[in-house]
Amino acid sequence: MTRKGGPLDPAQLAGYFALMEVSSLLQHAVEQHLRVDGGLSWVQFQILARLNDAPGGQQRMTDLADGVVYSRSGLTYQAGVLEKAGLVSRSPSTDDERSTTVTITEEGRALLLRVLPGHIDVVRELFLDHLSADDLAVLTEVLGRVRDGMRAAPPRSAAPRSSRTARASG
Amino acid sequence: MTRKGGPLDPAQLAGYFALMEVSSLLQHAVEQHLRVDGGLSWVQFQILARLNDAPGGQQRMTDLADGVVYSRSGLTYQAGVLEKAGLVSRSPSTDDERSTTVTITEEGRALLLRVLPGHIDVVRELFLDHLSADDLAVLTEVLGRVRDGMRAAPPRSAAPRSSRTARASG
DNA sequence: TATTGTTATACTCTATAACTATA
DNA sequence: TATAGTTATAGAGTATAACAATA
Numbered sequence: 001m002t003r004k005g006g007p008l009d010p011a012q013l014a015g016y017f018a019l020m021e022v023s024s025l026l027q028h029a030v031e032q033h034l035r036v037d038g039g040l041s042w043v044q045f046q047i048l049a050r051l052n053d054a055p056g057g058q059q060r061m062t063d064l065a066d067g068v069v070y071s072r073s074g075l076t077y078q079a080g081v082l083e084k085a086g087l088v089s090r091s092p093s094t095d096d097e098r099s100t101t102v103t104i105t106e107e108g109r110a111l112l113l114r115v116l117p118g119h120i121d122v123v124r125e126l127f128l129d130h131l132s133a134d135d136l137a138v139l140t141e142v143l144g145r146v147r148d149g150m151r152a153a154p155p156r157s158a159a160p161r162s163s164r165t166a167r168a169s170g
Numbered sequence: 171m172t173r174k175g176g177p178l179d180p181a182q183l184a185g186y187f188a189l190m191e192v193s194s195l196l197q198h199a200v201e202q203h204l205r206v207d208g209g210l211s212w213v214q215f216q217i218l219a220r221l222n223d224a225p226g227g228q229q230r231m232t233d234l235a236d237g238v239v240y241s242r243s244g245l246t247y248q249a250g251v252l253e254k255a256g257l258v259s260r261s262p263s264t265d266d267e268r269s270t271t272v273t274i275t276e277e278g279r280a281l282l283l284r285v286l287p288g289h290i291d292v293v294r295e296l297f298l299d300h301l302s303a304d305d306l307a308v309l310t311e312v313l314g315r316v317r318d319g320m321r322a323a324p325p326r327s328a329a330p331r332s333s334r335t336a337r338a339s340g
Numbered sequence: 341t342a343t344t345g346t347t348a349t350a351c352t353c354t355a356t357a358a359c360t361a362t363a
Numbered sequence: 364t365a366t367a368g369t370t371a372t373a374g375a376g377t378a379t380a381a382c383a384a385t386a
Contacts, residue, residue, distance in 0.1 A: 005287075007290065008290055008294075011307065011310065014310050015306045015309055015313075016293055016298070018317060019193055019297070020196075022193075022313045022316050022320070023189055023190060023194070025317070026189070026190075041376080067191075070198060070377080072344080073347080073378065073380095074377055074378075075345090076346055077376075080346095081375095096343095096385080096386075097344095097384080098344040098345070098386070099345080100344075116177075120177065120178055123186055126316075126319070127189070128185070129319070130320075133181070135315075136181055138308050138309075139308075139312055140181065140185040140188050142301065142308070143185075143189055143191075145300055146296075147191055147195070149299070150192070150196070211352080211353080232366090239354085240354080241356085242367080242368065243354080243355065243369075243371095244353075244355070246369055247354080250369095251352095263367095266362080266363075267362055267367095268362045268363070268368070269362095269366095269367060270367075
C-alpha cells in the first residue's frame with residue numbers, strides 16, 4: 001500500500017513536511033516566549049510541567065528523563081540549572097538509595113503559573129485558532145495513534161529509554 | 171468558542187501535546203539516523219534538500235535562511251560547515267553583488283541520495299506506517315492550514331523573517 | 341553484574357552585535 | 364539609509380565515557 005522500500009509519494013512527503021514545519025515553527029515561537037517571559041528553555045518548561053502534574057510534585061530522575069531529555073547527563077545538567085534557580089530541589093530517594101527524587105518548589109510552581117497564560121496564548125494564536133473542533137479531534141486521534149506506535153516499536157538500533165535493554169556487545 | 175484568554179480544555183491540551191511529542195520523537199530519530207549515516211544534522215539535511223530541489227541547485231543565502239534557520243549568522247555557520255565538507259559551494263551572485271549564491275555540489279547531491287533511503291525508512295516506520303491514506307490526507311490538510319496561518323500572521327513581537335521590519339526604537 | 345546518577349569534557353549549534361560592502 | 368552577508372564572541376545544550384554508589 002505504501003510502496004515499502006521506494007521513495008515517498010507526494011502525499012506522504014507533504015504530510016511529513018507539514019508536520020515538521022508546523023511543529024518547528026510552533027516550538028520556536030513557544031521557546032521564544034518562554035525565554036523572554038520566564039527565562040526557561042523548552043526542556044526546562046517540560047520538566048517543570050511534568051513535575052507540577054506528578055503526585056507530590058516529584059519524580060525520580062530516570063522517570064523524568066524518560067520522555068523529556070534523551071540522555072541522563074542531559075537531565076542532570078537541566079536539573080542542576082533548575083535547582084540553582086530554586087525551581088526544583090533534589091534529594092536522595094527513600095526507597096531506593098541509588099535514586100534521586102526531584103521535587104518542584106513553590107517558586108517553581110509559581111513561575112510555571114506565571115508563564116502558562118502567555119504560553120497558552122502563543123499556542124492558541126499559532127495553532128489552535130486555525131483548527132475547528134473536529135479538526136482538533138481528528139488530529140489528536142491520529143497523532144495519538146502515531147505516538148503509541150512509536151512508543152511501542154522503537155526503531156532499529158534505538159533502545160527503549162527505560163526498560164531492560166538488550167545488547168549484542170559492548 | 172475556544173474560551174479566549176482562559177486555560178486550554180483537555181482536548182486542546184491533548185492535541186498540542188500529541189503534536190509536540192510526535193514531532194519531537196520523529197525528529198530525534200531522524201536526526202540520529204542522519205548523523206550516523208551521513209554525518210549530517212537536521213538543519214544541514216534541510217539545506218541540502220532545498221538546494222537539491224531548487225532550480226540549478228542554487229539559492230541565495232537569504233532565501234535559504236528563510237524557513238530553515240532562524241538567524242543569518244546561523245546560516246552562515248552552517249553554510250561554512252557544508253562548504254568545508256565539500257557539499258556546497260558559495261559564490262557572489264551575478265545580479266546583486268551583495269548576495270551570495272549557494273550551490274549544492276555533486277558530492278552534496280550524492281550524499282543526499284545516499285542518505286535518503288534510510289531517512290525515508292525512519293519516517294515510514296515511525297510515522298507513515300501508522301496512518302491510513304485518509305488519515306494522512308486529513309492530517310496534511312489540517313496542518314497545511316495551520317502552516318498557512320502561521321506564515322500569514324506572525325505572533326506579537328515577532329518580525330517576519332524576510333520582509334520590511336518595522337521597529338519602534340533601538 | 342546491572343542500575344542510578346554525576347562529572348568531566350568536547351563539540352555543535354544558536355543568537356547578538358559590530359562590521360563590510362553593495363543598492 | 365537599507366539590505367546581504369560575515370565575523371567575533373559568548374552562552375546554552377547535548378552526548379560520551381569514566382566514575383561512584385547502591386541493588
